[in-house]
Amino acid sequence: MKLYRFGRGGVHPKENKGFTADKSVAPITPADTLTLLLRQNIGAPSRAVVKKGDTVSRGQMIAEAGGFVGAPIHSPIYGKVVKIENVRDITGYWAEAVILERNPDDHVAATLYEDIDDDLFLNVVEQLSPEDIIARIGDAGLVGLGGASFPTRVKFTIPEGKRIDTLIINGAECEPYLTCDDRLMRERPADVIRGALLLSLACRSQRIFIGIEVNKPEAVLRMRKAIDDLSGLIERLDRRVEVFGLRTRYPQGSEKHLIQAVTDRIVPAGGLPADVRCVVDNVATAFAALQAVVLQRPLTARIVTVTGPELLSPGNFIVENGTTYRHLIDAAGGVPEGSGKIISGGPMMGKAIVSLDAPVTKGVSGVVVLPDTQSHRRAEQPCIRCSRCVSVCAMGLEPYLLMTLSGLHLQQEAEARGVMNCIECGSCQYICPSYRPLLDSIRLTKSIIRKNQKK
Amino acid sequence: MSTILTSIIVCGCIGIIAAIILYFAAKRFAVKEDPLVGEVEALLPGANCGGCGYSGCAAFARACVSAGSMEGLYCTGMDEEGMQRVASLLGMQAGEHRRKVAVIRCSASCDIREVKNIYEGLHSCASAAGLYQGMIDCVYGCLGLGDCVKACPFGAMSIRPGETLPEVDPDKCTGCGRCFEACPRALPMILPVGDTGSLTWVTCANRDRGPVAMKECNRSCIGCGICKKSCLHEAVTLETYLATINAEKCQNCGECIKSCPRHCISKITI
Numbered sequence: 237m238k239l240y241r242f243g244r245g246g247v248h249p250k251e252n253k254g255f256t257a258d259k260s261v262a263p264i265t266p267a268d269t270l271t272l273l274l275r276q277n278i279g280a281p282s283r284a285v286v287k288k289g290d291t292v293s294r295g296q297m298i299a300e301a302g303g304f305v306g307a308p309i310h311s312p313i314y315g316k317v318v319k320i321e322n323v324r325d326i327t328g329y330w331a332e333a334v335i336l337e338r339n340p341d342d343h344v345a346a347t348l349y350e351d352i353d354d355d356l357f358l359n360v361v362e363q364l365s366p367e368d369i370i371a372r373i374g375d376a377g378l379v380g381l382g383g384a385s386f387p388t389r390v391k392f393t394i395p396e397g398k399r400i401d402t403l404i405i406n407g408a409e410c411e412p413y414l415t416c417d418d419r420l421m422r423e424r425p426a427d428v429i430r431g432a433l434l435l436s437l438a439c440r441s442q443r444i445f446i447g448i449e450v451n452k453p454e455a456v457l458r459m460r461k462a463i464d465d466l467s468g469l470i471e472r473l474d475r476r477v478e479v480f481g482l483r484t485r486y487p488q489g490s491e492k493h494l495i496q497a498v499t500d501r502i503v504p505a506g507g508l509p510a511d512v513r514c515v516v517d518n519v520a521t522a523f524a525a526l527q528a529v530v531l532q533r534p535l536t537a538r539i540v541t542v543t544g545p546e547l548l549s550p551g552n553f554i555v556e557n558g559t560t561y562r563h564l565i566d567a568a569g570g571v572p573e574g575s576g577k578i579i580s581g582g583p584m585m586g587k588a589i590v591s592l593d594a595p596v597t598k599g600v601s602g603v604v605v606l607p608d609t610q611s612h613r614r615a616e617q618p619c620i621r622c623s624r625c626v627s628v629c630a631m632g633l634e635p636y637l638l639m640t641l642s643g644l645h646l647q648q649e650a651e652a653r654g655v656m657n658c659i660e661c662g663s664c665q666y667i668c669p670s671y672r673p674l675l676d677s678i679r680l681t682k683s684i685i686r687k688n689q690k691k
Numbered sequence: 692m693s694t695i696l697t698s699i700i701v702c703g704c705i706g707i708i709a710a711i712i713l714y715f716a717a718k719r720f721a722v723k724e725d726p727l728v729g730e731v732e733a734l735l736p737g738a739n740c741g742g743c744g745y746s747g748c749a750a751f752a753r754a755c756v757s758a759g760s761m762e763g764l765y766c767t768g769m770d771e772e773g774m775q776r777v778a779s780l781l782g783m784q785a786g787e788h789r790r791k792v793a794v795i796r797c798s799a800s801c802d803i804r805e806v807k808n809i810y811e812g813l814h815s816c817a818s819a820a821g822l823y824q825g826m827i828d829c830v831y832g833c834l835g836l837g838d839c840v841k842a843c844p845f846g847a848m849s850i851r852p853g854e855t856l857p858e859v860d861p862d863k864c865t866g867c868g869r870c871f872e873a874c875p876r877a878l879p880m881i882l883p884v885g886d887t888g889s890l891t892w893v894t895c896a897n898r899d900r901g902p903v904a905m906k907e908c909n910r911s912c913i914g915c916g917i918c919k920k921s922c923l924h925e926a927v928t929l930e931t932y933l934a935t936i937n938a939e940k941c942q943n944c945g946e947c948i949k950s951c952p953r954h955c956i957s958k959i960t961i
Binding site: 590680 | 807808811812813815817818821822823824825828830
């Protein structure tokens with residue numbers, strides 16, 4: 237079997253997916269109160285449309301999209317609005333949030349929606365134009381569930397003059413520890429493919445390529461089998477669906493790198509996937525899109541991997557938007573003694589959280605609880621010019637040089653050297669034998685450049 | 692022998708021709724600058740701190756030479772005597788100037804701050820502020836990684852070993868404002884020194900509601916307004932739960948310092 241991968245660079249951190257790879261997706265005890273942050277997506281934060289004391293029903297919109305690049309937020313529960321106030325998010329900064337209290341009668345935990353059969357699917361799909369599909373996706377508040385939280389409606393609103401010929405469904409899940417996409421592909425392959433078909437109708441692309449890293453062999457097999465089972469439906473819609481086995485290499489799940497791995501096309505610097513006739517979306521987003529369009533149910537819950545070497549019962553849980561990290565980790569057995577760090581997202585690109593009382597948002601795919609022994613950075617040493625950061629950089633940059641330029645406040649020079657192309661995957665910092673904070677300084681330079689551009 | 696001779700003659704000729712071209716080019720393209728500018732610049736400290744409002748010492752010197760009077764022109768890096776030297780060189784009188792120094796609007800030193808988490812990334816306040824709240828719960832307070840110390844061109848700021856809060860040496864500080872620009876939380880403030888040589892300011896920048904601010908730090912301003920009531924000169928204003936002292940009105944009497952229940956007003960005498 238031919239294995240695909242992106243061009244240059246990349247690293248292969250220890251996968252550590254074994255803690256949760258065999259744990260099927262399970263509901264958790266519902267939390268009594270939910271804190272729904274209004275900033276859940278890239279772009280404009282949402283605007284609350286409910287008031288203190290309002291009663292909300294399951295799936296009711298509580299905040300509308302704050303702009304073109306925005307998404308509405310819906311209530312996951314039947315209950316009432318306790319207050320709208322500033323709470324601390326995972327960084328510890330204040331962020332506006334709607335706080336909901338569950339009605340005592342509401343004991344229903346969030347679950348994955350029931351299987352949608354082909355007849356219902358065809359019935360709905362044949363009545364809808366691509367614009368209708370996109371509108372329903374927008375109304376459901378869908379954002380990219382891979383981590384970046386880009387509003388899906390905007391992603392599928394293809395700019396004028398651009399044509400899409402390939403929809404790429406991202407099942408790479410290259411971050412260590414995380415298994416939520418793996419489990420989804422193993423447990424609900426048919427619905428992921430139906431969702432992908434729906435997205436392909438929305439962007440009018442005939443080809444659907446599904447990229448999966450081969451460290452998830454069962455997911456590859458199940459998805460291939462599901463394609464065979466659904467061949468009638470696929471033929472009827474005149475699509476071509478294919479699964480691509482990818483050689484395990486971080487950051488394969490990055491949009492640009494996945495496009496290169498499966499289509500051999502290179503997205504130009506500063507460009508969008510649409511420039512090379514592609515759209516990329518996560519498997520979980522495809523799965524949620526099916527529910528959003530066919531059942532017209534908004535996105536209020538998602539699968540989150542809660543894992544860590546010392547957690548009592550790690551697993552893949554269906555988590556309502558706005559559940560606190562504390563509640564989530566308690567469901568996995570509580571924070572073990574001697575824990576040093578809790579990361580929201582995967583260990584490579586995720587953020588360490590400051591407070592357990594911060595809520596999860598739509599974009600959180602995992603929570604990694606690390607023991608103190610694995611939580612610390614080692615002391616920074618001088619650069620030994622080994623250039624390993626250069627060889628692992630998947631964007632072809634020179635991280636050691638960018639760090640030097642950052643220290644000298646030479647932002648213009650750094651910009652000329654392509655610092656804005658950095659995808660912040662952290663491979664350079666991971667590989668550096670001198671433990672230098674390469675990514676930190678690159679991020680700092682990028683933020684200064686962005687600030688200067690705004691002026 | 693003749694080879695050597697030829698090379699010497701050829702090189703010599705090229706040299707002479709180039710020299711002639713350069714001589715006329717220098718005449719033709721000469722930039723006429725007042726020789727006074729150079730003389731003034733020699734008197735200035737040469738730190739290029741920008742405290743005067745110009746982009747460097749040379750730009751300030753040009754501004755001095757072309758100005759009709761020294762009103763509004765003042766090098767923060769020099770004392771009055773030095774400024775008078777510049778003025779008399781240009782045949783003018785040095786303008787009125789109130790000395791300014793930087794003060795830090797945070798007092799969460801190590802014995803006061805309750806460390807909630809540890810940051811191990813790049814040693815820079817700007818980098819830390821971009822990632823999270825900082826070591827303490829207060830999102831307005833000092834991050835303690837010394838961006839202001841690195842930015843100060845006069846060596847007036849320092850962080851003592853084992854401490855995180857920077858200190859300003861008022862004797863060295865010229866009030867140029869570099870620290871203010873470097874701080875991601877805008878904690879250093881450049882304030883004019885009062886007539887008595889004293890300066891009173893609120894050592895906190897917390898804008899959270901009283902009860903919240905109270906929990907975040909032992910020295911936080913909770914916006915109670917006691918200082919405002921105690922002030923005899925109407926110099927204190929309250930805005931979003933934070934007191935600010937207007938240095939123009941303040942007489943440095945110290946009433947507010949005595950009254951503040953949070954001990955977050957401070958006074959220095961220079």
